[in-house]
Amino acid sequence: MARMCGQSLSRAVTSKGFFITLLLNLYIANMNVRLSSAHKIKVLNSADIFTIMQTILLRENKIRRSQEHFWVIGLNNASKILFIELVSLGATNRVEIAPAEVFRMAIYKAAVKMILVHNHPSGSVKISEADRDFTDRMIKSGNMLAVEVLDHLVITEESYTSFADIGIMDELKQSGRYELIDKEKGWLQEMKLEAERDKERKDMARKMKEEGIDTDTIQRITQLRKIDIKKL
Template structure:
């Protein structure tokens, strides 16, 4: 589920505090019952760390939420994000990462290496505070940890997604050439198969 953002919220992320200021508001939009469930969001960033999207990937129970790698990276591919940030809430108010939190982050880092989309941070948030894995040094520790490997169906699905990324890159390069030549968005949509939204994002990057 895509989280609607105002233009003011589509900021360049400079630090974890900037991000928490937005995610706290996103969490507080939920009613009290939903705030007592764990949510898992993915935030997509462009090359300048500007927010492209915030996507609610999964809604869980009071003390757990389940996600898998293809779910986490699918929107990043569609929106052509080059980096992502993971965010989930702890309804208990305790921001200390559990071992499953660390294990899941480690697994996603390994998936990101396969699909070549960097995970720059993971925030655990509550209604009043947060912690950043990057700020506390967890991200570097996990990047150096070789405990987990993506295997089986998820590995195959991620590799298939890599093929889609390469196809998308070719379409983007073609669209850039056509834009430079002054072709209309409608023509570029027909030639490349890209959506109007994707082409308009390319225009903004010119």
Template sequence: MDIKLTKAEKIKILNAFDIYGIMQRILLREDKIDQDREHFWVIGLANNNRILFIELISLGTVNRALAEPMEVFSLALQKRAVKIILCHNHPSGELVPTEVDKDITDRLIQVGIIVNTEVLDHLIITTESYVSFKNMGLMEELAESTQYVPNYVLKERYKKEAAAMAQRKEKLEIARQMKAKGMDVETISEITGLTVEEVKKLRGKGK
């Protein structure tokens, strides 16, 4: 269900508090009907962080709301949103992310990467307050997860990492040989791309 926004609500989002200011009013409005159920919304943003839409995609139970990737990203793709923010309420009033909350966010972050629509944050709200996954450091932590990363992406990532390691090993060996021949540290750094400190730590062969 698309949430109708006033002109005043179509603001440029600067932080989580900006989103909460709008979502709190929406929650208070919808609480009159389904106050004991979790609501899950998606907020679509333009490139300049201006709100394009707010969509209620799921009405769940007292402690869980489903958030399927197709539902989350379909409107974002249709309306050309380049970023989204996730938001759901906890009817219990608890503002602690559950493992299910983290798992859903983990999955959606990875899907967002595939469809080129960044998941900026996930807010858990009540009528009184909120928590932001981004402010808690959870978005950064979940972005490092490989649980929902497709195997072909992991293989490509590992291949690139292996190539980078091999390239670095080669640079170190070249720098070591240059140093053994008496070349100055600054020149070696300039040629190899290694830092001066890295070159200084190298020992020439036989030394």
């Protein structure tokens, strides 16, 4: 059985029928891959992730499949998928992707674990030094935000390589290969503080709703959008 970051993740019930349904329900909009509630599944190993991401990649037209994609997958404590986000399309240098771009959705969705995925249009699943350096950078960024980066998959239309399965994740987590610069630390700290402020506003709004206070008053005090208040 393949492993993910040396941990046994919660068992998922997967079947051919499930993935056919997933194929019909997944769609890409505004750089996000959206899943219905029924398909926000728990994942067991890297093979589960590859099956999902292969399905997403093969839904693209031929021109799009010839471009490099970089996705992030956010998980909760139970290893259930919260979101899949397409962070970059067509980029040739992931080193230039800032940690803030990678972790933005994880902070917003309160994910505690993350899996990185990118495709190689060339058909090779060989891991490059640039892939290792980028992954190390994201591991260090995740540590600062309390979001564990579990794995990084390099995929093609037919196969994949998992950093965790071949021990690279453990190696990078123990290395001093990369250290965040002050500018990156500043971005990440601001993201973390903003997430905490947003949580405080939502907690306040939720309590005010329970006390029967009207939406306009809640909005004026908390500065939240009415649509967000109604969801609480």
